[in-house]
Amino acid sequence: MKKFIQTLPKVELHLHIEGTLEPELMFELAARNQISIPFSSVSEVKAAYNFHNLQSFLDIYFQGANVLINEQDFFDLTWAYLLRCKNDHVMHTEIMFDPQAHTQRGISFDTVVNGIHRALIQGMQELGITSRLIMCFLRHLDESAAFETLQQAQKHKDKIIAVGLDSSEIGHPAAKFERVFDQVIKDGFLTVAHAGEEGPASNIHEALALLNITRIDHGVRCSEDPQLIKKLAEKRIPLTVCPLSNTKLKVFEAMEDHNIVDLLRQGVCVTINSDDPAYFGGYMTDNFLAVSNAHPMSKAEIAQFTFNAIEASFISRDAKIRLNIVIETYLEVAQQH
Template identity: 70%
Template structure:
């Protein structure tokens, strides 16, 4: 019953790195198309390398994989393949991160990256009826100057980008490092999110809220360590975009039964389920829902709440939220009286 319900449940994804949806088969195809050397002989060998013991061990191979992305068509193909998976998983709205610095530092034009992604998103709206927003992430292991340079490069494309975010290595790169860039981004009209409390402590979540003025926390599972913070998240309904399979794959939790997302849901935190870097972490949206439901006893109402939370936490307007809520409610009411 849960499997059937989850499979058909409308879903909203708010934490997806488009570069992290680069499947081994596409990596190989693009490496061949663009004459890029990669240190693997087959897609199977790539998949074998996807065994990580930390966030950093993942990032090392993630940046290596991104080297095959060179032309606008590559970014289109990458994004389109992800959107086809969205259709398969009944994802009706997605808010996608992209990392311009990963590409501009390799000499790829900002224009090439964003236009390829944007064309795929527009096509998905027309052909797949999937709505979307694009979030530009700053890489926190790079310096503030690099982030300011990226913000400047984004100016001509501001109509294509709804928010800025902060990702990459959390430890040793606290939120205060990016306080000025976030202030500047807010002045320019961007919404703001940031990764915090995945590997970093609960204080990184508080600092991201206070110093970066973010409206949504990416990951945030360490909030459980700080009662005052937890109370604030519940009372203000500040959303967490949690990534269950990613958290287990990167050893934030030893296994899914130890994951705290269901506990947080029951406490009244606005938690959502997301896939993060699905090509590397073994599953897109439906897989994340199923993996969680297999490890934790949940009723259908609780499972559906993750979608309602994600709609509420999304950056779509109120009319669109009402429409997606109605779509979800009509589906859920077929299973729950």
């Protein structure tokens, strides 16, 4: 099963590019940009990645982002992630970025998006990996900051497919961004939002009702509400679940406690993703293996995570058909051995 998972073609839908900043690259960029960081070694950084909740992670996450200054930094960050994708057999990835984490530091929106976009283009040309870009608002900031960021995104509509909402869920309800998301939809962007990770199932209901999102990021607390699970399954509303992230941040104490396989078997369109892999100890293959090791599944069930991700992705119908054929062929061959 390990070999099957390692070479299984995958699709990632929930990945924060800033969360792929490995300690080695953090030190390299800090030296290049003459930025002081509060760590003296790679091992010291890794020791700091011992989180007890979402906020303890975010504190370190925003510290790490300080080393990202120039367009080339964002290119290098994204390119390093794409090389990981190639190694993990990721065919398509939908990358989130947090412009406000950078514009607040005086880095221009253009610098951030152009560096990421240039790497994504090169990833398609040289690695054959297709991609889409999702701009996220930081929910701990106010509505006016989100509107300002949306305005900055207007001239990059050719690069950005969707808008999302991330950062601290507790104390920052969907209602805070209802007017912004109305405008986002009018502007022609697709929409996603984090909900039901550290907050209750009611946050998922609110995000769906108030923000009109097409995809829920995380959403694992839906298990608190059987009617919500039924709705998600019937309407094929996808959940972009991040298993290693969930255990690292104590949403679940252990992978054996995780509900992702149970949700899959109830017909929910759940997908496996890596979230912030540099901080949470694993990219796509690591997440698949962690789930499989804790919850014995058939090859068809494991492949269903990729079928679900293709269905939930923001690519064309023809592209989805092509990727589905890749998985069907892979599964057919694997089941013969």
